Amino acid sequence: MVSPHGIKLAVYLISSYFGELNAKVCDCLLRRGTQTLHQVVSSTELSRKNVKNCLLVLIHHNCVQAFAIRQPGGFGEEAKIITQYMALFDNIIHKLRFPKFIEIVSEELGKECEEILEWLLQHGRLSLSQIIVKYKQASKQVGMTCHFPGDSSADAAQDSFNRLVNARFVERCPAPDPLLEPPAEEETAAKKRGAKSAKIQAQTMEQQALAAAAPMESMRFLVENIWNDSVEKADKRTTDVKCGMKRKQEDLESNTKDPATGEKEVLWRANFEEFIRRLRHKACVANVKVRVNNDAAIVLAATLELSRHSETKLRIDNSVPQSINAIYDEVIKREGGLGMDLERIRASLDDLGCEAPLMEIDETYSVDLKNIIEQARIEEVESIVLKRYGREAYRMFRLLSKADRLVETDKISDTTFVEKKDAVKILFKLWKDDYLEMKKVIARAPKQSEFILWKINKQSLWEHILDEMYHAALNLRLRTTHEKEQEKEILQMPKDKLVGELGNKYMRLRKVCIVLESSLMNLDDSLMLFHDF
Template sequence: MSRTRAMLHAADVPAAPGGNGTCAELELELRRVEVRSPLVGQPGTTVLVACHTSSGRVFDPITLGMEDADRLTSHSARFTLFTPAARLSCLEGVACHVTLIPVAGAAQTLIGWGVGSCWFMHYQFLQLSSTMWACQDARAGEYVLQCDRRGGVHPTIMIIMLSTGAVFVVAIALAVLAYVRAARRTTRLRARLSGLAAEPGEAAPKPVPMYQLELGREGGAVGVPPGHQGPTVVVSSEGSLLMLAKPEAVGPAQPVQESTVARALLYHGTQSLGDLRRSAGLPLPHLKAALLVLMQHNCVASWLHAEPPNLRGESRVEQLYEALPRAMLHGLHAPRYLIHVKDSLGATAEAVALKLLQHGRLRLDQVVAALQSEDAAAASQGQGEEAQTTPQRPALEIQAALLRLVRSRLVERAPVCHLPPPRREVHPNARKKKPATKPGSEEEAEQLRARAQDQAHAAYHAVRFKIPTDLVETAVPARAPDGASLAHEPARGGLGTSGAQADGSVGGKRTAGHSTPQPLPGVEEAANLPAANILWRVSLEEFNLRLRNEAIADHMGSRHGPAAGAVVAGMLAAHAARLREAGAPAADGERTVLLSEAEVARAVAVHEPDMAGAGPAPDVPGTLSSLAAEWASPVVAAGDPPAGARQYSLDIAGALGALRQGHLEVLLHDRFGPEGLRIWRLLRACRQLEQKQVADFCMMDAKDAKVKLHAMLKAGCAEGGLDVPRTADRAPSRTFYLWRADVRAACAAFTIELFLAAGNLHARLAHELSQRAELLRVLDLVNAGLAGPGALAERASDFSRIKRVTTLLEAGLLDVGASLALFLGD
């Protein structure tokens, strides 16, 4: 995806230093090779590693025996190498070829030349500060290149050169020590980024490359996060669910540790560090580093779990880790999120959001430093007038943009790592009646502990979108410096009040009749935290909710006209504002609160420029009353006009159900034809029917009905397992077989197909890009100013095809992501 963006938006491509074509040579070392294959377990198997640059061979081919491995299992081996440094000149790329050669049988190539993502270009090494570059191939091989970006001799190599002679052994030890220090340095950097070892006043962090996570490939059920109310996400063993943890994978880095840890957490559920070490099978330092990266990118949550005290009064406390698959899936909306931010809050806010998306979570000073260093780099690389017209953004402007994002609920505080694990939701039907607890009993202690857990989470939610007091005082007026209008900002955020009021931090005005809630313990301290100690992250969950609300409004608009769409959007916005005033989560409730006509009218007035376009303003009271009188309308009227003002509420669950039903019906129509759709609607209306009744009521031939029903049963849309015997002997010939439409199962099946489609679209996109890797390299060079435009003119048709194909695939991926928002948005 990163390559596609680079191709479509030339400005996004990292420009190579020295755009005039004069750039320094780099020195590279091959530091590690890891292979995972059953062949490793066979005695006598050797590994052949050969690397190439664009111009020819680099490094001598290396043959490794299993006895050379520093870590060896029955199916994997890892080799640490200290190759002589090789030079990589400007415009060149490098890639390696890893082959397993058994004593008997065919050789197995784990990483071939054709894998485009395993080519590392010269300018990529220069652009990012990371010195370790890893290539992981889907066929389970990995190699790591280390680059000395200063162009001189690498310190590690220097040690080896000095050590020739009598002190050779000592030199080797020093080299190993240098390698370990480098690894520790990387770990510390990641720890600082994640905020666990945050040091106030520290310099801006160095960017961390994005990672891809591959979920559910090995079968089993993907873990369901706590409080999950939507359809259960189950991935079949056959289906591969390839999801982007983040919107873009910047660069080709895909560390195997992170994906191993994520997979272990997904398959084994919430685990402590010790359990995770066993299930992931990684050394502790690697495991910790991988966990920190995953937490940094909001893919894993950390909870502090305290066991009840034992008889001696000792309480065991341990940190638990839980994978957040839904948070990973929300990453599909990231491009849409960035467009939304740019449209509503301006380019600076978009740059802030992009930085947060790239890094996961950052403090304000880190965001400022990152953006300013980016501006400085752009200014230094720009030419002529362009460099002068893009000055460095002032810190106050960046801060104001961040605050606008928080007020709009598009950015939130990252949760602290000492929150207790959330309580598991128990289905109402599974709850058991318990007798009243006795004072001082174990049950009472358990209830108190559960209440404390809830309060800790409520405290986080109370300050989730709260702006620190010290930032409010220094914030510039809410006006986008880049000229973007902020008039719609509250509307976009689903607010009926201004950001500061809704936030509650400054002069929050309470609606009459609403009592002020009692402050929760811990809220005060969290609210008064200085801004320097707060980590911010994008709230894709909130954005997912907005996508869902927009879809509901669009659906009502298409059904009852644009005025109805605008009024429904206004109702949802007014409801969100009410929830915010009450401090409740935005996704709370299946029905909106009762809203007066005036309240809806105010919300519509804020929304109307967006929702109704250039048309006349909608007649809110008239539209509301006509909507309430409509058949099967989710808008319900309450109150008696002569006695008092009429109020309205919107059945969110019903509207969402109708929308999902619409999506399902399109799929059913495509799969089973109009007759299948007729059967589905009949079964939904009549609950359960016998096969013959289905045929009669649908006016179909009995055989056709049978075929359709069984096809729907196979697809998981209809349920046919209810047998009602007519006689005591339960003879099959004298048994009623009832059919019914299983909406929940159909939604789950549809969701899984959406996952599969998203994974397939992404895989096809990667395939298309890898097939045109050479063309993309030329494009990168042209965009970087290292090659003339004539290089592209020769392959104009190829270029236009890849542009069309990637546009189609990326647009499909975005649309499928929006559909997923409907089916996962609860």
């Protein structure tokens, strides 16, 4: 379930990228859940043609997934196939992280691969022939921002694209509308028993649709069999479209086909899962470096590098077990790890909470990533409490966080050295703002008295903090847009005209935008910590 401010942020992002009509359709899907075309038309009061075009754009940019459901007909009637649409909230929010994704590729694979990724992020999905055409156009442009060494051949494009696929930064697109069979009889009976069962079934159906749409793992990163055909198709394509130009919406439906043969081409997109995995690992290493020590961070980074390709899902609780020798070989390759011996590595693994194996014959270690993420979340919330409510509130919140149970007011006051009167005020303030849960207990013997107990419900608190962060991110985006709108005349002027007072205004706007955008990037790190990691 997406929080209210999460929906507002997602809708604003869609509005910024694709306009108000697409935002209206997206808002409908996020608020009402999975819908048919008829339901979206009815809810948005847009024309059927406009809704279809909006859904087409959103699907092409990986913000909506369509899927078909086979529903049994009545007596003597054939089964009906109904297409439904669901918004992909995570993919929409990932648009905030495009600069981070580009930075990862630039640092690891270089500028040529960075340009190809930018095209995929800009256009949502592209075929290989389209990528080759863009590569050739970019290499020929004069004064371009693309960073190519001058080789515009298909071989150069193939090399850059293959490196992206081998690193799993790019993947094949999912099926456009997978067909789901009707649920089994027992599932249908459970759905009829109540609204709660129906809700669970709806969520399961969406998960089934995503699983059915995903390409087979053996095909997900397969390029070899289609590269030669794509080169031939690229040569036949017209090159009227300039590098970086947006394609028209009416062309989106036909660009999956080769114009010469009419055959469908394989489409590719950025693999958000791999980028989030890299950022998750990076966040874990950064947290350990601050909370434990630098040696532990080096060992953790080496362990995660070894286990990354073996991870079957994004949010794994523990890293894939690795032998001590493999960890050592990876550690000495890293900066600061050359001087580490096996004993120091074992000590660092112990600092990371890894249990020593009972037998040295098979000395393998696995790191508890779930605990690292949990500690990082707690530290993030504690810092918020410290800034917002003061040091006394921070001490009380930290006590409750470590206790992880109901604690009586007097106990909190005595342990944190805060006057009971002040402690009660602070605790009620935290409770009012949904940071704590309160429970009243009445003791009847020997005389009736009332005790107030306090506790942190981490799951509900994480959701509350996440919604606050969505709200803050939305405000930062709105403020950035407002600042640019206020000075839009200056932004439209040639740079050689920006002198004197105009130059000062431009520099002020530039500094403000840098501060706002960097604040949003830092806030997004916390957003990922509570939502994606």
